[in-house]
Amino acid sequence: MTSPLSVLEKTFGYDSFRGQQDEIIDHLVGGGDALVLMPTGAGKSLCYQIPALVRSGVGVVISPLIALMQDQVDALEAVGVRAAFLNSTQSQAERARVEQAVVAGELDLLYLAPERLSVASTAALLDRAPLALFAIDEAHCVAQWGHDFRPDYLSLSMLHERWPDVPRIALTATATRATHAEITQRLRLDGARHFVSSFDRPDIQYRIVPKTQPMTQLLELLRTEHPGDAGIVYCLSRASVERTAAELRSHGIPALAYHAGLPAEERVASQARFLREDGIVMVATIAFGMGIDKPDVRFVAHLDLPKSVEGYYQETGRAGRDGLPATAWLAYGLQDVVQQRQLIDRSEGDAAFKRRASAHLDAMLALCETIECRRVQLLGYFGQESTACGNCDTCLTPPESWDGTVAAQKLLSTVVRLWRERHQRFGAGHVIDILLGKRTPRVEQHGHDALTTFGIGADLSDQQWRAVVRQLLAQGLLAVASDGYGTLVLTDASAEVLSGSRTVRLRRDPERTATRRQRRGAASGGDLPVGAQALFEQLRAWRAGAAKERGVPAYVVFPDATLRELATRRPASLQDLSTVGGVGEKKLEAFGEALLDVLRAHVDA
Template sequence: MSTALSVLQHTFGYSAFRGQQAEIVEHVATGGDALVLMPTGGGKSLCYQIPALLREGCGIVVSPLIALMQDQVDALVQLGVRAAFLNSTLALHEANDIEQALLAGELELLYVAPERLLTPRFQSLLHRSNIALFAIDEAHCVSQWGHDFRPEYIQLSVLHENFPDIPRIALTATADQLTRQEIVDRLALQSARVFLSSFDRPNIHYTVVEKDNPRKQLLYFLRNVHPGDAGIVYCLSRKKVEETAAWLQEQGLRALPYHAGLDTSTRQANQTRFLREDSTIIVATVAFGMGIDKPDVRFVAHLDLPKSLEGYYQETGRAGRDGLPASAWMTYGLQDMVLLRDMIEQSGTPDEIKRIERQKLDAMLGYCEAPSCRRQVLLHYFNEDATPCGNCDLCTNPPQTWDATTAVQKALSTIYRSGQRYGAGHIIDILRGKDTAKMRECGHQHLSTFGIGKDISEAQWRSLLRQLVAMAMIGVSEHGGLYLLDACRGILRGEQHLQLRKVSEARQWGGTKASTVTLDTDEQRELWAALRQCRKQLAEEQNVPAYMIFGDATLKQMLEKRPNSLEGLHGITGVGDVKLEKYGTDFLEVLQKHRLNHAK
């Protein structure tokens, strides 16, 4: 392990391992198989990169996305590691050169897509090469129950069959108990040691706001909570992605669309701009993001309800990978759930999969309507206990409650008397006594409950109905109609009382300002800007994203510690031997110039 620590310090620039990293590295480096479940930003990559550098031969990394390979390889090359990738973006002669380098023992890490790995040609190449280990990244892709299924992953058990003596490490940031077992079974990892880290991401502030005017709510969040920051906005449909990106551009923000329907060159160009430019917002479907290594994503916003807590956790985990403050913000309404329920019912998948998908959607709804700490709900879903976090909207601004028993009885009675087939909007119109064409057509103005809820706002009624759905007192049909469930009997009989959350205007906007670095004085702001400018210039010269030179966390330490020598700079997190040699003098010059300017 002294050798592993030396690699960590001199190659990667970190002074010590975190959490279970050291244990995992030792286990895999000495030939053991492993299943690693570790949150995004927890340092999963080091768990296979360091053993690959310690063992004889080349580490083969199975990766599902081209963007991930390119990113990882570019970052490793910056560290002086002999790394390469094989995918469809390479010309034939480039791919041949890399294959020859593998055979000649000139590579330490090679990233490859599962489709290529499974070809007879590549399997033959592996048999003729010296292989250090196999790393299967994003291992949850093996699960048909999961949110990101890739059919090719199912066949990766071939690695165990064809290369039984080479250690394998499967890694994922997202896997509930069902998915974990499927990873073990499908990849033949029954004898592997399982390393399960906490799923907690304490630097992320979680917020869910009641959907009112989602575009304006998003704009408020971007301008007031994360002005000038890079982030991701997720939408459910391609059309909404394009419309939202165009609207944000009209508001003066640098926003770009990303979805599978765009041509490859546009997608690639937009992704590259997001990775390399500061203050760029990508508006995307969930086609974007898996494996994106950009550490300074300061927020992830959802304009639509994700299909599951696994998907939500995976998507929000792309914020704050550098450990600095970040936000996960979502706007949500009952109509979101109606739409997703309908998508499940219309999907044509087997009934058992539909049942699982409904359960996952119900868990997602439970998170949105949580009465207290969101992090507790999220971690509990992954079988992890937690105390209230103090870093979510419900902890920092606890909701007020009210005795909603009578109001709930009115709502349930209205749903029943109107035939248990109308949506929330019409039920609320009955309760508030609204004269509409639909009301007259149905004759519902004659119901005994017509107008008995005028004293309660429409927003509060919407919130009440959402909370009842989350509590399984009322159900929602595939067409959005509300109907009663058995759990509501106690309320209707007067045997049960209910305290529900009050609607708060503040909750319709939400968010807590997340500052990456505290800049209290003009002098600090000036140095921070100079360090970032130096990084930007070097990145442009190297034609790589700025964070591959140094991340914000590294610049933050430079700002705080103000090193005045290469030796001092080497003590900064993220400054390894190669980067010190490449860039150390440039950053010392910035620090020295700033020091002289402020010594006058």
């Protein structure tokens, strides 16, 4: 039997395992079941790919990502692994060829969607094949209260029932303790060995900024920190996706739109461009992203508040899979809180669903409003203790907290008076106008300049009052009525604030500074030595041509991390090349001489 380390070196071009990889692989090679919780970019795929190559038979990978199976297979074939997929995009003749290869034992890995596995003919095919293992990727999809629930995953317990002697490995990058327990129960992995790695992604800098002019703020981020970098911008609605993508294009940024309402062929084409070309910005709803294996995504930006911490972690985790510095940036404001509360109230779910959705939102709001380290808060949500990271916005520019009890009483009193004295209810903007003493036509029309609270809030600005409202909503001291108008109403806890029996601590948003942040992107070599940056660019240009010639994404040829090592070390022979991370035997054979030509030409220039 070939050793896992030998496969790692010869096939994938790396000389050592990371974290728990070797332990997981040895356990699976030995026939044991495993449940693996490991962050994106930590090398989950190798945990089942290498055992599938070491054990006899074909490794069957259950994945919900039909649109990405071709790229996954291309990446494996590029390193010499015999891989294929079966899904609804194939012709009958193509499926027949794959099925023949499965039965003949000519494949190392076979990718299937969960719904394909439920087809009787597919199960019968696997009955006739030598099976090395089952890998259930994106295993959090089995959790009904999770952020990416897929009903077809519920049937995967049949793997153990029908093929009890074939080892199983379930993997996910996103699981709270409750989700972990649900995966265990639904996939019947009680007897499996559980491997839980740290959820920390130290390469990602988490930043959450007050939303003022979101498009202007986004453009500043892209121009000053990530010019030319690949990235993802998430928006809540389809309309905002298309509007944002058009706006970015009007400013010279190559941006594509992606959402479920677009024609399938347009989505496929946009995804292919994002994966295959350098420097593309994808503007999308959460319909885009799961399983995207593009390692050089340098930023993930959110223009709207994610619905849960799990969703936020999953989405931001698509940045920096290559381990190089990346940015997770979120613009967050009062309207986000109002909008999310309304979405929950209007949903067709039952009371239990709404309670769970509200709990998810409360956790996300707590992350946004914390004055402590973002990373500590984020990891704490997944049950992991940590210390301040020194690399998030609250560590780099610590926010202040202040006693907002009086401000809260002023605002709540205004809401009370509008209802008790006038039997009227209004949204945040109007309440703030009253507090600031603004004699707007609407204020005068309703006679609200006669309220005793009119003008008592002139000590704070409009933006500061919006922060007060936002944080009172986040703390459950204020609520939004389910009338569709964003009307502010009191909660049971409001009375404690009004009576003075409860102190309210609020976060003071740091003042914006005019200083330019250091570029975090790697499009021009990032922090490479000056002499290596030009060579890095030449290697990227060569890689783009090689990828286009083969019809595969650039990272399938080599990831940025490999190009950076090449630009820094400048190997002069095939033997030297073979010691560079990511250069296995197959790639050395396919690209070795061409790489040496690029390196020699740079030396001669």
